[in-house]
Amino acid sequence: MGNVLTDQCRFFTIPQEFVESGRLRDCSPSAVKLYTVLYYFAQKHSAVRLEFSNAQLKAHAGLDTKSISSARDQLRTLGQITFQKGSMGVYTYVLLNPITGTELPAPQGRTGIKRYQSSPKAHRDTRITDTRAKEHLKVRLEGLPAGTTHDIGEEEPSSAAFRCFSCKRSEFWMRGGERICARCHPDPKASTFQRQPLIPSASELGF
Numbered sequence: 001m002g003n004v005l006t007d008q009c010r011f012f013t014i015p016q017e018f019v020e021s022g023r024l025r026d027c028s029p030s031a032v033k034l035y036t037v038l039y040y041f042a043q044k045h046s047a048v049r050l051e052f053s054n055a056q057l058k059a060h061a062g063l064d065t066k067s068i069s070s071a072r073d074q075l076r077t078l079g080q081i082t083f084q085k086g087s088m089g090v091y092t093y094v095l096l097n098p099i100t101g102t103e104l105p106a107p108q109g110r111t112g113i114k115r116y117q118s119s120p121k122a123h124r125d126t127r128i129t130d131t132r133a134k135e136h137l138k139v140r141l142e143g144l145p146a147g148t149t150h151d152i153g154e155e156e157p158s159s160a161a162f163r164c165f166s167c168k169r170s171e172f173w174m175r176g177g178e179r180i181c182a183r184c185h186p187d188p189k190a191s192t193f194q195r196q197p198l199i200p201s202a203s204e205l206g207f
Helices: 029-045 054-061 065-077 120-142
Strands: 049-053 081-085 090-095 172-175 178-181
Touching: 029 049, 029 054, 029 065, 029 090, 049 054, 054 065, 065 081
Parallel strands: none
Antiparallel strands: 049 090, 081 090, 172 178
16 A cells, blocks of 8 residues: 655554454544554654553543543453553553554564653643742741732732731831841841831730
8 A cells, every 4th residue: 555645744654454444433532532642652652562641641632531541441442452550640551463452562673662751841830839839838928918929039029018927017128039027137237227126006015
């Protein structure tokens, strides 16, 4: 059979038996998507055993976890693949010979295995989550409203509320982008006049 895509664009192959046997007709759309993605990466990595998380398959095929589960079960029933669940929710998918039902051999000179690799986005999400956790902690320590947003290490907006947890006063001075209570920890660089004890409030005097 000639390939009409030769010299036209990049392409990858799927077994003709998948169509001619009627399995394509019997497959759900989700199973077809999963089968297509598996063969795309099989050809790309010269692999017959492929490790994927559900999140990775969702990114490529647009399938949710439930659809992926039903799709791989159907492909296994039809004798197209077999699979095994590993640690951390990573599945190993094994491509089968659609005629004999046996595992496809690894290409000559290749291991035939595509190992799982976490995506760069996962690392970005981890960093984002960590940054948000630090921001939330900073908000709690400074008494800012829960919805206040800012970048760690940057000077806080002057309009943001400040209240010292010790003396409950709102006067502060800046040190390296951090607001310091002017009553509990007077600014050592301030003038003598500025460093005079603040007048206590009526509540502090017991009125």
